[in-house]
Amino acid sequence: MIYEDLKDKKVLVTGSSSGIGAAIAIEFAKQRCFVGVHYFKTKQGGEKTLAEVKKHSDANLLQADIRDQKQVTEMVNAFAKAAAGIDILVNNAGDLIDRQPFETATLEYHEDIFATNVRSIFLVTRAALPYLKKNKGCIVNIGSVAGHHGGGHGSGIYAAAKAAVATETIAMAKEFATYGIRVNSVLPGLIETRFHERYSTPERKQKVAQQTPLGRNGTARDVAKAVLFLASNDAASFITGEYIAVNGGLYMRA
Numbered sequence: 001m002i003y004e005d006l007k008d009k010k011v012l013v014t015g016s017s018s019g020i021g022a023a024i025a026i027e028f029a030k031q032r033c034f035v036g037v038h039y040f041k042t043k044q045g046g047e048k049t050l051a052e053v054k055k056h057s058d059a060n061l062l063q064a065d066i067r068d069q070k071q072v073t074e075m076v077n078a079f080a081k082a083a084a085g086i087d088i089l090v091n092n093a094g095d096l097i098d099r100q101p102f103e104t105a106t107l108e109y110h111e112d113i114f115a116t117n118v119r120s121i122f123l124v125t126r127a128a129l130p131y132l133k134k135n136k137g138c139i140v141n142i143g144s145v146a147g148h149h150g151g152g153h154g155s156g157i158y159a160a161a162k163a164a165v166a167t168e169t170i171a172m173a174k175e176f177a178t179y180g181i182r183v184n185s186v187l188p189g190l191i192e193t194r195f196h197e198r199y200s201t202p203e204r205k206q207k208v209a210q211q212t213p214l215g216r217n218g219t220a221r222d223v224a225k226a227v228l229f230l231a232s233n234d235a236a237s238f239i240t241g242e243y244i245a246v247n248g249g250l251y252m253r254a
């Protein structure tokens with residue numbers, strides 16, 4: 001589906017060297033957007049996404065540790081300079097890092113989870129805000145269904161960080177509405193990416209797929225399609241502070 005209003009928008013997608021972020025970058029490219037492809041450690045992944053994106057539209061490659069204010073500010077400004085502004089920010093980069101239960105988790109792990117998943121959104125959004133204000137842009141944050149249900153074994157601290165992303169989304173939506181900026185989030189369930197190759201066994205993934213009403217785990221593209229909808233001013237002009245859960249019905253809320 002083509003959203004006519006997305007054409008020529010300047011879209012920065014954090015964490016687009018892999019998985020969900022890569023799919024989001026490619027879907028925006030298919031809408032003919034200028035896409036900022038960002039990576040941290042996986043340069044090869046960033047280059048792979050960039051090559052895919054360039055089959056459809058223009059793009060540039062950016063590197064930064066999203067926990068670091070200086071690196072984030074430089075990255076955001078570099079994108080805005082190359083693209084001549086920012087219309088859409090997708091705060092996708094994030095990580096479970098490890099599975100550590102509350103009882104035994106180290107302080108370093110707790111700090112890193114919140115720096116990677118929560119501080120990162122604060123830093124990137126703050127750096128991008130002057131550009132988004134200018135263009136009456138919009139923001140889509142990638143949270144997690146774990147933020148609703150507390151996560152599985154050893155992912156409780158990550159789940160708490162993703163719950164913070166949900167609240168940040170609402171708070172930013174209120175604060176930025178005055179600038180005409182909409183802020184929403186997408187909450188993936190189990191999506192088949194590198195994330196679960198690292199942190200879940202094939203048996204666990206299979207079990208979750210069997211428990212899911214739609215009978216499968218999600219794809220990165222499933223998530224990307226929901227992001228496009230929320231980013232389109234035509235499709236979602238009166239939607240802010242909301243979320244779309246993309247989880248095949250595994251976790252439903254009234």
Ligand SMILES: NC(=O)c1ccc[n+]([C@@H]2O[C@H](COP(=O)([O-])OP(=O)(O)OC[C@H]3O[C@@H](n4cnc5c(N)ncnc54)[C@H](OP(=O)(O)O)[C@@H]3O)[C@@H](O)[C@H]2O)c1
Binds near residue numbers: 043066095116196
């Ligand atoms: N997969 C799922 O089932 C699932 C479910 C719910 C929510 N999510 C969320 O969806 C988002 C994307 O996950 P994914 O499944 O696509 O995972 P992924 O394939 O592992 O990709 C994670 C991305 O985040 C980047 N990243 C991680 N730490 C970073 C840091 N400190 N600085 C900058 N970039 C960093 C990675 O960059 P490099 O590789 O270049 O270092 C990579 O591009 C995350 O926020 C995750 O929490 C995923």
